[in-house]
Amino acid sequence: MLVGYARTSTLDQKAGLEGQKRELNEAGCDRLFIEQVSSVDVRERHKLAEALSYVREGDTLVVTKLDRLARSVAHLLEILDTLTDRGAALRILNMNLDTSTPTGKFMLTMLGGVAEFEREIMLERQREGIAKAKAKGKYKGRKPTARAKAEEVLQMYREGVGGTEIAKRLEIGRASVYRILDEAKGEA
Structure with missing residues (x-):
């Protein structure tokens, strides 16, 4: 078979x-x-x-x-x-x-x-390219999508929505939700 x-x-x-x-x-x-x-x-x-x-x-x-x-x-x-x-x-x-x-x-x-071996070489070149771009100030990394939704995360949490459900609705990682919530508690 x-x-x-x-x-x-x-x-x-x-x-x-x-x-x-x-x-x-x-x-x-x-x-x-x-x-x-x-x-x-x-x-x-x-x-x-x-x-x-x-x-x-x-x-x-x-x-x-x-x-x-x-x-x-x-x-x-x-x-x-x-x-x-x-x-x-x-x-x-x-x-x-x-x-x-x-x-x-x-x-x-x-x-x-x-x-x-080919994959390792590709990853090494990628890391080198990122390091060079950072040194020139041209590499900023990806846009922090979860942080941009921090207010929505906090609002939903205040409304009683759980972390997993918040992550699902906003299409962000669960860890990001909890990071935002922890930071908000630290600021309070």
């Missing part, structure tokens, strides 16, 4: 998710596990955990791209170990790679290392 897994980092990436679903269906996947969550916090990837639990001996977990599955080589190898223990394989469509063969496993490990 072919089991598909699709993931995007944010809810805004609807087109990317639809494209992954289409590719997985075209590849012949019988079952799809789909989620919209960042790959950084692997503990929050419930659908990946479900997919890994679902696969059985002889099954193949299918993803469109390596970065949809794992963020690091260590995580990739952990996933591969889980699949191997279950007698299952991994197929990555855009690389035409299948770990049911020794060559496929070897190539995946090598390519995973290259992908991780």
Whole structure:
């Protein structure tokens, strides 16, 4: 059985998710596990955990791209170990790679290392660029969206609305709501 897994980092990436679903269906996947969550916090990837639990001996977990599955080589190898223990394989469509063969496993490990190295280089360049822009006074960071809604947060709180609900209604993080409330208490 072919089991598909699709993931995007944010809810805004609807087109990317639809494209992954289409590719997985075209590849012949019988079952799809789909989620919209960042790959950084692997503990929050419930659908990946479900997919890994679902696969059985002889099954193949299918993803469109390596970065949809794992963020690091260590995580990739952990996933591969889980699949191997279950007698299952991994197929990555855009690389035409299948770990049911020794060559496929070897190539995946090598390519995973290259992908991780490439990501680290990109992040290093990004940090350098931000540091240079800050030094020139051209980088201000993103606009503080939650702080701009501080009055609304305080008003809703005074009306008895809870922090989680405030965050949902104003589309800001829960931590931001509580930070605003704590600062308001400190000023009082």
